[in-house]
Amino acid sequence: MxxxxxxxxxxxxxxxxxxxxxxxxxxxxxxxxxxxxxxxxxxxxxxxxxxxxxxxxxxxxxxxxxxxxxxxxxxxxxxxxxxxxxxxxxxxxxxxxxxxxxxxxxxxxxxxxxxxxxxxxxxLLARRHVRPDCHQVKQIGQIGRAMRVRQDIRHMRVATGRRSSRRGPMTWRC
Structure with a gap:
């Protein structure tokens, strides 16, 4: 199916x-x-x-x-x-x-x-579920090279809560 x-x-x-x-x-x-x-x-x-x-x-x-x-x-x-x-x-x-x-x-x-x-x-439909195999992709440096960091859900929640607006753009990809 x-x-x-x-x-x-x-x-x-x-x-x-x-x-x-x-x-x-x-x-x-x-x-x-x-x-x-x-x-x-x-x-x-x-x-x-x-x-x-x-x-x-x-x-x-x-x-x-x-x-x-x-x-x-x-x-x-x-x-x-x-x-x-x-x-x-x-x-x-x-x-x-x-x-x-x-x-x-x-x-x-x-x-x-x-x-x-x-x-x-x-x-089950109201919540946005973050998959445990997601990884953080952050643009760093002047050349904009992406850095991939694997984290589990607990770490992602902590990281998104402490995120500074001075850092580069950050997205989650699964």
Missing amino acids: LDALRAAPATPAFEHGARIVTRGEPLELIRRLTDALREAGLGPGRAVAVRTEVTPEAFAAHMAAHVLGCRVVGIRPGYPPGQLEHVLGMGVDAVVVDPATAMPRLLRAGTPLSLGPVPGATD
Whole structure:
């Protein structure tokens, strides 16, 4: 699936209402959500329940969980209470919801994660996630030669907080 998205990033992948989403958009979103889910403690063998509306963002979240090696279960609307309890009682580590599908029982089942603002859940789309393999590129000296410095997230946060305006331009590249 990821190869198909990469092969033609400008080709439409989804029509969601009046919105046309190219293949490159969910590919980038899958990358961001993979980082966000990893940051939330998910990884190989962890169980993720997904109860969202059908959107490109929901597709990306589902794919991101698979990329991490998670066990993914989709919870369709209208599950009878007994069936919902059975699915959620099977060791779910996290539940992904969106504002339209969030309900208290889902948010109590595991770590609550959301695709949009939901009280009591971490919004995976709201935060800008910095990848741990990013590196700092800083223009230095009069000749403008770039210097590459590898840092982890903790060091990047410290470095950006202490940055002086007298230094040359600085960017982050992943």
